[in-house]
Amino acid sequence: xxxxxxxxxYASGVLFDTHVMPNPSNPAEWxxxxxxxxxxxxxxxxxxxxxxxxxxxxxxxxxLKSIGIKSAEIHC
Numbered sequence: 001x002x003x004x005x006x007x008x009x010y011a012s013g014v015l016f017d018t019h020v021m022p023n024p025s026n027p028a029e030w031x032x033x034x035x036x037x038x039x040x041x042x043x044x045x046x047x048x049x050x051x052x053x054x055x056x057x058x059x060x061x062x063x064l065k066s067i068g069i070k071s072a073e074i075h076c
Contacts, residue, residue, distance in 0.1 A: 001034060001042040001043070001044065001045060002044075002045055002046070002047065003044070003063070003066075003067055006034070006044070006067045006068075006069075007066075007067045007068060010067060010068040010069065011068065016034035016035060016036050016042075017034070017035040017036075017073070018032065018033075018034055018035075018064065018069050018071065018072035018073065019032070019033045019034075019035065019072065019073050019074075019075060020032055020057070020060060020064075020072050020073070020074045020075065021033065021074075021075040022075070022076070023051075023053045026053065028055065029053040029054060029055055030053065030054045030055075030057055030060050031043060031044070031051055031052070031053050031054075032044040032052070032060065032064070032072075044063075057074075
């Protein structure tokens with residue numbers, strides 16, 4: 001799901017369980033998974049629908065804050 005979509009959903013009151021985890025294809029990077037009820041889940045993706053990955057956890061947290069996310073579970 002793109003940042004803009006997440007931001008609008010959070011603004012309208014839709015909440016997701018947010019999970020930050022190492023990228024399976026590159027464990028030095030981080031990715032985000034959003035889980036919704038009924039077994040639906042979404043990755044944070046860019047404009048080209050590619051999964052966004054972050055080299056710095058601090059950068060990722062800043063992105064989550066800018067979307068409006070207040071908490072996330074971090075998996076190491």
